[in-house]
Amino acid sequence: MKFNGYVRENGKVGIRNHVLVMSSVGCANTVVEKISAQTGANPITHQQGCLQLGVDQELTKKTLIGAGNNPNIGAVLIVGLGCETVQPTLLAEHIKGKRVEYITIQECGGTTKAVEKGVAIVREMQKELEKQKREPVDISHLIIGLKCGGSDTFSGLTANPVLGYVSDRLVDLGGTVILSETPGFFGGDRYLRERIVTEEGRKKFDEILNTMWQESSRLGETLADGELSPGNIKGGLTTLIEKSLGGIKKGGSRPIQGVLDFADEITGKGLWIMDTPGFDIITISGQTAGGAQMILFTTGRGSPVGCTLSPVIKVCSNSKTYEWMNEDMDINAGKIIDEGLPISEVGEELLMKMIEVANGEPTKSELAGHKEFALARVGSTL
Template identity: 40%
Template sequence: MKDLLVLRDGDDVAVATRDLAPGDEATTPDGRVVVARGDVPRGHKIALVDVAPGAPVRKYGQVIGVTTTQVGVGEHVHSHNLVFDPGERETPLGGVHTELTVPDGPRPTFRGYRRADGRVGTRNYVAILTSVNCSASTAKMIADQFPQSVLDDYENVDGVIALTHTSGCGLVPDSEGGQILLRTLRGYAAHPNVAGLLVLGLGCEMVPGAALSARSGAVTDLGMPGIGAPDRDESSALLAAIPGDTVVRSMTIQDTGGIRATVRAGVDAIRAMLPEVNARTRTDCDVSELVLGLNCGGSDGYSGITANPALGWASDRIVAYGGTSVLAETPEVYGAEHLLTARATRPEVAKKLLDQLEWWRSYMAAGHGTLDNNPSPGNKAGGLTTILEKSLGAVAKGGQADLAAVYDYAEPITDRGFTFMDTPGYDPVSVTGIVAGGANVVVFTTGRGSVFGCRPTPSIKVATNTPMYERMSEDMDLNAGRIVDGTASVEDVGAELLAKILAVASGEQTVSEELGIGAEEFIPWHIGAVT
């Protein structure tokens, strides 16, 4: 592999594939030799041409910022001489279409749990879902009574998990934040990876447990704005159907007689569920039943070169087969939104994404920040300088497929194809929204080494570079760094990743599942007033 990667013809910078010291000669794929004028860490950018002060710098064929000083060939290009500049970008409302094809031969399948509503689960969990933070400790006490040793007799039960959070009361239920919380909790209650559900409340909270455990068609007037009110815009999202074969129980601590009595009653309720949940078995399901969540965290200079394009390849293949993928993290597509809006199937789809970005500009301004407060210090240590550069690499996770739909946070994902969901860039909050929407598998790419799980949905972690993979191999499921090493192509790794997705969907455990990680990463997005 050459010392430098040039990602597009006409780029002003290349990416170093090894640490460069002053005076080192580095070679590009087309044979150009560049002499490093200073230290350039691997994954960081080195100038290929002289760039005047205040001039734009291009990577991926797109502007990633402007220089603050004269930059000469061979200089390290980073935060000391490159800054964010919003510039002007055309944002077409569609017009770009990519025809996706699939290879001849049998369609891929996986072994999943088909639910009564037709959706397919990749796991078979019993979930204890708290309506309010006041019941969180009790929920954990109940879940602690079901370690793996207790579940050994139930081979089709993946676990008993407590899904707790920090809200549910002290908020304005009819507010944007209140509606987001309700959508999120309802999404988890109705998730196809949940076969048994115990909704646990305190008894006096603003979010009643009945608002989460009622089945479709059974909700009338629960005393909550947006619940049982068909004329409200949010009602369709809030009334996401719990599958008819999900075993559902609910209780409150106050009515049951306190914490100890509730733990006893909760344990009894779950024990009674286990045989019925265990009776569910896997069956052959078409690849089109996959709803793939796309996320990244701890990104570095290789993310947009290795793991993200490989995930984009796998996403395109799933979409071509009629499945669904979901990109998210709205602040981390800023600067690359034009690449998504151009692919929108309808102008209103593109406009919704632009509206969401406008909301984020206002939201950040109200908090005395800007969208360029991202990248994080870890991102910058890994070679990413501006949000424009980070976003251009992040959208590669979405491949080339047409953009079929744009969703609000935790809104049920009903369209097939490549879609987008409005979420923050903060990993657990972002993935919580995607899972609430119905994702039954998540792929999480990382360059710095994020250790992330998201039960009840399995999280496949993909390393962007080989040194990190070798250092943290017990926490990674796949190494995409081989693309930079020159031992595999993007298509090679994409095909391996698709095979891994199908295997995990069929029950193969991810490393985060082996460690029992995922319940603490359930973090609904909280915005708005707390009273």
């Protein structure tokens, strides 16, 4: 099975060819927004980049560098203020195999001049990228991130199992799949742990669960204390295992090759776990900063979320929301209930959709203009 993508210098394959314009610090956000508005370049703005220390600062740098290295990005303009901790040069030197430029607002002589200079650079980059052509490559070059958000009673019955089916199919075809959302692992963790193929991976898995557990305790809450809420039980959930499986079954049933930290570069094939929070836009930012070219996103109540780096395909759990929020939904898994279809049938439909999107067909969230991105934090701003 093949698709047409942009083959990069390092052998990775993009399914889009965007110019990325990115703030190195929150002070540059308005300039980035203006450059993006005038050129159509995909933006990353954020609240960080200064007075972050140690591992927290490293995480910001790693995530922004990873964003620049995503194969869907053909060229990068970094906009800084000039005096921030996360200097544009620190980011630029780690983004490889594509044109990378940076400007600072202080050196340009203020907002207006920085915007003018940035717009000129981006337009030049866009002209260069227009010359690049897609070429046929094997589907095994796809790296897919999995996410569920705005879930409902049917998410675990229809949409998430559809993703599980597609995960297995893609792994069997030689591709790469990333399962995330560590808080959702509690309850179903034994089923994930026993599928991890290395001792190192199992150890890492225990670590990420313990860290999440301790962090929730530190904040005064206890994650998944082994009991379902009365509302869960009234709704028909019988055990926490069942509740957790409703989410983690997005990852299908294949062996798990290992466990990655947030925004780690994804280099292996097969199914992997990436440690991320459950919050939708942070999860998909970690996955795409790691190199995922596409996100499969299930929703029941309806989420419009997209991503500035990679197309997001929305799989809706029920026909009612699919109709009601149709401009944001790509695939209707509610047909499993309404028409009596096996999971596999909608799974095959999704796989075909993935090929079309990989070939360049826009998803609903792309058409609606969604370009979300958010950084994870592990510390306080000083």
